[in-house]
Amino acid sequence: MTMATTYKPLTAERIEDMTLGAFGNLRPSDTLNHLIRYLSTWSGSDKLFMLIQYGAKVLIPILEARARLQHRAGVRTQPTSSIAPKLAKLASTIGSARSLWGLWGMLPIIQWLIALERAPPPTRRLLTIERTQGWSMLAFFPLQQLSFLRTNDLVPAALHLPTPSGGRPRRVAIHDGAVSLWSTRLWMAYVVLQLAHLREDRALLVKRQRALEKLSVREKLQPPERAELARRWDAWYNELAVNLSYLPMTIHWSLEKGLFGNDIWVSLFGFAAAIASFRSGWKATALPPPPPPAELSEDAPETQILRPYIRVSRHPHLWRMTMSVGTTRLFSFPLLSMAYVYYRVLIREINLMLNFPSNL
Known part of the structure; x- marks a missing residue:
């Protein structure tokens, strides 16, 4: 006897769910x-x-x-x-x-320079490098935008600037090639300074790594500290690749x-x-990655929940009682012995169901 297949009626709501609601079949994507x-x-x-x-x-x-x-x-x-x-x-x-x-690329540079004076880098040399970088970018952006506007003929080839005496305005010609060259030279100066910055950063990272290695000899180094050091080295190499690629371009x-x-x-x-x-x-x-789960101690409660896993530990009171009574005296108490056996069987079955080792 074959079972009859039941079909849902093709209603307007179902058609809407299958067409307009098609994205409901997709999972959220990180x-x-x-x-x-x-x-x-x-x-x-x-x-x-x-x-x-x-x-x-x-x-x-x-x-x-x-x-x-x-x-x-x-x-x-x-x-x-x-x-x-x-x-x-x-x-x-x-x-x-x-x-x-x-x-508006100059706005983040101004914000960076303001923050730099309130939270300076760890060394005076780095502070000097970053200050020079900031000022080079402050000069770079106006020249770059002026070169772009002249290339697209959005500003005239000469500007008439007022004179202090109030006489006839002074005519200042804009040399397109010179503006473009000097804007790129300022960018090249920033790249060269960034390579010097990376050299100082590497020295600080090496000191940090050696300090952590000495610390790991005396005590165990925590995984977050290792991950943070690895992340900093990865960022350093990535920044080195960026500026080594920019350097020949800016020179050209x-x-x-x-x-x-x-x-x-x-x-x-x-x-x-x-x-x-x-x-x-x-x-x-x-x-940021989620924090690692906390390690369970022997003095933990009877049942600890670490989603999505459950670990069943020994009951501390029964463990102390059996240890104080001892193996020889334990069998002289039938009720206590039976309770202990049932307890061990129960713990073993629960551990087997949850795929935990039987000695937990």
Whole structure:
């Protein structure tokens, strides 16, 4: 005899649940939450678009070389790629957008300098480096924005500034090349100072590591301290990769004739810097790991709940009683012996059900 299959009636509510409520079949994603939290910041969005911009620039010569090889092999009619110009346009648009978004980039620098004077770094040398970095960025951002505005012909080639005497305004010409060069040179100065900063940071990390190693000889080093030291070293290497990628780029743009004959090198260094920068920001916006569960002691209560596990421990009062009576005298008390046997059997069965060792 076969059982009849029952179907739910196809009502309007069920159709709505299957169509408009289709996202109910998806589970909440920690990665999606992390991505939204990261991209909601100005820095996170800038790093993502930088990754796309330089990724497109790296793909352009690869696609063009592929098109030429296919043309020689007779597979393609034209020796050019149809996607490469679109990627070049995308990279140019993103570059302009990133420059435009940098209009308020000076505000975090001012905030950083204010906080720096109230909470200085541990050494005087680091304080001097960071102060110089901050002032170089204060000069960099206006020149960068002026260069961007001149490139897009949004400001005139000459400005008329008023004179102190109130006479005829003074005409000041804007040299586009000089503005662009000096803005990049200020950025290069920041990168060089950041490498010096990383050198000081490494010395402090080495001292910290040696102190923890000496401490671990006398007493056990806690896992959070090891994890914190590993996290700092990871951030240090990541920051080193970012600035070593930026250094040849800024040197190239700081020279009138450039450093590289082929722009592919600039694209490769920019792509490497984008990957390292995005990784750094991703780790910085990650939620802290949950604290480790507390270890259970022998004097713990009879039943301790550590979600989602349950550990059943010995009853302290019965344990003390059996130890005080002793094995020989225990069997002279039938009721006590029977109670003890039932207790041991009960504890063993519960431990077997919960997959705990039988000697708990």
